[in-house]
Amino acid sequence: MVKLSELLAQPTVELHHGDVLQAITRSEGYVQGRQGTDSLHKGKYRYKVLGIGEPDGTTGKYASHKIVPIIMNKEGTAYEDDVENPIVVQEAGKVTYVTGRNHPAFKDAYNGKQYFEINVGAGDEHRVALIAFLAFVNSEFSLGVNDFQVDTPEKE
Secondary structure (H helix, E strand, C coil), X not given: CCCHHHHHHCCCCCCCCCCEEEEEECCCCCCCCHHHCCCCCCEEEEEEEEEECCCCCCCCCCCEEXXXXXXXXXXXXXEEXXXXXXXXXXXXXXXXXXXXXXXXXXXXXXXXXXXXXXXXXXXXXXXXXXXXXXXXXXXXXCCCCCCCCCCCCCCC
C-alpha cells in the first residue's frame, strides 16, 4: 500500500483500472458526549478507479477514468462499485469532481455537494484526479470547522 502523498511526490502519476483508494477515518480529538456516546463512525472508505470506454488495443491503458465509491449491495451480502455516482471523472484535458457534505467554502453540513471542473494540461490529468479525490475526502469526512488529518501510516 502506498500513501497518496508518496504517490503524488513521484515525477509521474498514473491511474490504473482497478486501483483501490482508501479514506481512513478516526475519531481522535472528539470527546465522548453524555453517557459515553461514541457514535462517530470510524473505518475505511474504499473507492475504485475504473477505466471509461475501451482500453487502447496496443497499451491496454484507458484514456479516461472515474473514481467511484465501493458500497454494500442492497442485499447486504457483497460489495459493489457505485458506477452511477462517480466522485472524480478524468478525461483528456479535464477533471470533474464533487465535494462532500462539508464544502470547503462553507465548512458546514447544511450546504450540499457541489461539482467542479478543472482544465488540465496534457499529462497532468492523473495527478489532478488524485488531488481532486483528496479534496472530496477532506470535505466529505471533515466535521464542521474541525479539519483533522493524519499524516502517519495506518497501524492495524
